[in-house]
Amino acid sequence: MSGPQSPAGFASAADGATAHGSAAIDDPTCLCDDNWVKIRYEHADGSGVAGASYIVQTVTGDATGEVLAQGVTDGNGDAVATLPSGIEEVEFYFFDDPEGEPYEDPEARAPVEEPEEGFFARLWDDIAEAGDWVWGVIQGDFNEDASTSQIIARMILTMIPGIDQLADAQDIVNILYRLIWRREWDVPAHWILLVITLIGLIPTFGSLAKGILKMVLRRAGDIGALRSLYGVFNFFGIGNAHRWLKEFSRRLTGDILDWAVGELNRLLNRAAAYMDWAKTRLGGVTGWNARLNDGIARVGAFRGVATEKLREAATTLQRRLAQTLAAAMSRIGRGGTRNGKAHTVKQNVEAPPARVPRHPRTQDELDDLARDPSHGGRISRSSEAERDVGLGLEERGEVPGPIRRDPTGGAEFIDADGVEWDVKAYNSNFPNGFDPARVEEQLDLSRRLGENVMIDTRNISAADMNTLRQIVGDNGFGEIVRFWP
Amino acid sequence: MLTFSDRQFETFRDTARGRWVAARAPHLHATFAGHYGAHGVAADVLGPVIEAVAAWAQARGIRAEADVMRLSVVAASFGHRFWMDPRAASLVTGALDDAIPRSRVALTLVKAVKTWLETLWQGDDLTGFANRLTHAIRMGAPLERDTLQAVLPGHWRVLSDEDNARLLRWLVPRLPATLTERPSHALAATACALVHGTGWLSDPQYPRLQAIVTADDTPADLARGLHALYADVAGR
Known part of the structure; x- marks a missing residue:
């Protein structure tokens, strides 16, 4: 839905209205004032951002000043705004970028590769505590053999589609351990981490989305947070972050959350199927079935609360992202009028946090x-x-x-x-x-x-x-x- | 030195505004091409809508092209003459607060309407609304609070139960007698008012919808017509 009743359609059209500029609709004259300001908006590589919306206002320090001029940058990322006479200093900010190139994530949901030599050993070494959980489930009186470790490792890998770095595997196994085994359902941070990890698996923009959300989690409310979000966006090779971020924020509790919940259900279905299958194959081993039945029951209980908890987590993230986006003034520029050299705002590049912290903090x-x-x-x-x-x-x-x-x-x-x-x-x-x-x-x-x-x-x-x-x-x-x- | 009288200058102003409106109608139409196409609205029909918005804005000291265009987008969403919609009263009053510079009134109102729409359509869309409305019509559901809340639950998120009740007490008696005589048609007209604006029956942006709801049809025909229209909207 993209008509005027749709929030996205409405917002897009309202933002687009900026391009009509600040001249009066009923002014029959040409404004011949000689006061003006030249501003420029650049990508991180120094090239101009064409078609970005800007507002030039009186100096207030936040987005409440009298709007003196508004419009969009030209094809080179420049704009010359005509101003009333007598104004010698102004503030300006860019608040809506044109859409960039469609982004395809080459990392997210990459097919799971056959394990290379030594991979499982490294995986188990690094999965420390969560690994203990898995071993706790499967060990009991069971005597491990080579094929079993292969089964378990494969099960873990199959539960984690698109495993693109070991830290992701650690994160998701650790979180599931805490939520399924320890039933730490009342710890919001676990659900937030789970929803971020699941969103990271989205085929088209998973790694980008995950990087953005990690940054939001770490730096919401930080004065430089918005700049960091733009930087993370640019890190993935695209400019024009603002519109993408706004749209992403809007979709976070909609189709993106639906996708994450669906992915979790598929993951749990697979895990349950493995445990059922393991019961038939290994039923004769003392203690094995009881542990697997317990595991299946715990997964079932977890599923009963997961959707609602993930929705709450996504709503929290959406709120933090919206708070950060609202801080548009963190990029405010200030400059004198009639300056031959453009006042420039340049986007930055910033690598996303390497992994989600175990205990995220404001x-x-x-x-x-x-x-x-x-x-x-x-x-x-x-x-x-x-x-x-x-x-x-x-x-x-x-x-x-x-x-x-x-x-x-x-x-x-x-x-x-x-x-x-x-x-x-x-x-x-x-x-x-x-x-x-x-x-x-x-x-x-x-x-x-x-x-x-x-x-x-x-x-x-x-x-x-x-x-x-x-x-x-x-x-x-x-x-x-x-x-x- | 060439001088102009006030009257001459007003004429120039009117001419400039007329030119601006004429040029922006196709632009607004193109912005929501699918929507207007499905509703059977040509670009020139939007001229009077924008003209009315421009006059309302000018009377409140809002003259910048971008701002009037923003308000025209509000009119596309909330209905023509949105300022007369009682639901918009608090939004408009808030935006016109003395503490807000005139140059930020449109921006402020846009922000409020965006929040309204996000709340109204959270987890929902026009297709869902149309499906529930046509189902209610086919089931012969009465024009009452519970039916409307089931058809458009988001409206009970944006307004309290008490405010919705007050709105319905204001809205339903204003329906044309030809509609109130037919409960299904009255239900459709009221539900559409919650989505397209309380003045939608006289809004030039909805001629096809008006024809469907006011036609002397059976409830089944009404439901079919609405279903076809909203399917068309969703398909564009």
Whole structure:
């Protein structure tokens, strides 16, 4: 539906109206004022964006100023807007790009290839906790043989169409483990991650969509978030992001969500069929059928809630994306009039986040992690460094997440199990920046206080690192110490 | 120095506006070519619609071409003379708030109408509306709140139950007597008002729909006619 009753048809037509410009409909004269501003809108490669809608307004700092001129850029991405006399400084922004080239995603839903040599081993090595789940399901008293590991690995692969990078496999298996096995249905983040992962499998624009949504998840509300979204869009080789993003936002809770739910159902059907099939093949093995029946029941229960939960997750993402798009003023330009050189807004290029964080946070939550209660809640370079260490270890799964700041200031972080973590940073570049005796003394004190220790090794030399590992090993600190990176 | 009287200048203004309207009617028609084609509307029919919008806008200090075109798009969506539709009252009043510069009135109204449409059609579309309406007609469903809510559930998302009831109390008595005598036709006319604007029976943008709903047909013929029209709209 693209007529005037359709939201998309209406929005597109209303945006297109900008091209009619800001001259008065009943002005019989030609405006002969000599005041003007020249603006330019560029792709990341420096070429002009043709046909982009712009507004020139009085200086207010946000999108509420008096509109002085509006229109679209010419074929070279330039526009010269005539202005009333007396205006010496203006703000301008570009709010609607023309549609770009149709985008086809070469990565999403690529056919699953036959496993290469060593692939399964690497997969299992990397799937750590979620792998334990799968093994927990299938092991029991069952004696593994080569063909069985092949079956299970194939089952996992078949459940994940379009597996384009190992991180995706880790994400989806990890999420399904938490949702199906642990029944952590009340954790919104799990559903958000699942819907992002499923959308990433869309044949036409999956990788792009996934990159955009990861960025929205990480940086919604961030002043530079919109610029980042454009950057991610450009990373995939296309310009003219705004209209695509608006349309994507609109469809997120419609046909895109329907597709994701359908894909999940197909995935679960396949998994259930495998488990049924495994029962007939392996029914004689002690404990095997009971575990599979339990698995089938858990999958069934999960399916009962999945559609509604995924809808809620998609709505959350849509809201965050809309909030970010509404921040059009993050790209506002300001400049003087009658300037021979055009005021230029240039799109940027930004790689999408490599993978979805295990525990996504808003910018405020990230800021809170960097606030040091022992220093009046201030954020400093060192407290931000501590945050990096905590998040890094949480992301690697070495510290149970989500971590939070210790409000007492006694330790740096408290993990999901209630364990306190101190962060130590040593610097080999400073005199006495790494003193083995002091390090040993500090770690010993932490052990006696019942604290675990995260050690920031970014500024520790290779020689000091060897010494540090030796101190940890010789004193049995391995249980309480984690290194990052 | 050549000087013009106010009256001469007004004539020039009228001429300029007339030229602008004449030039923009084909543009609006082309923007929604499928829609207008299915509804049997030629480009020149849209001239008076845009003219009325332009006059309303000018009276409120809105004169920029882009803004008047935006308001014409609102008229295409919400109905000609949308400012007289009681449903639009709060949207129009909000956009005309003194705190909003005149140059942003159209942008503000467009944003409000977009939100309205998104809420109205969330998980739904015109084809679904037509299917439910024709089913209700075939089933002999009465013209009452429950029927209309089943036909267009989104309208109960954009307006509260109380506001919808108030709207229906205002709308139904204004239907022509020739329609109120036939419950199915009255139902169709009311349901279409919720989609195409409360003034749709006099809106030049819907001649084919008007012919179908006002024809002296049986409910079955009415349902067939509506089904054919909306299938045509969806197919273009």
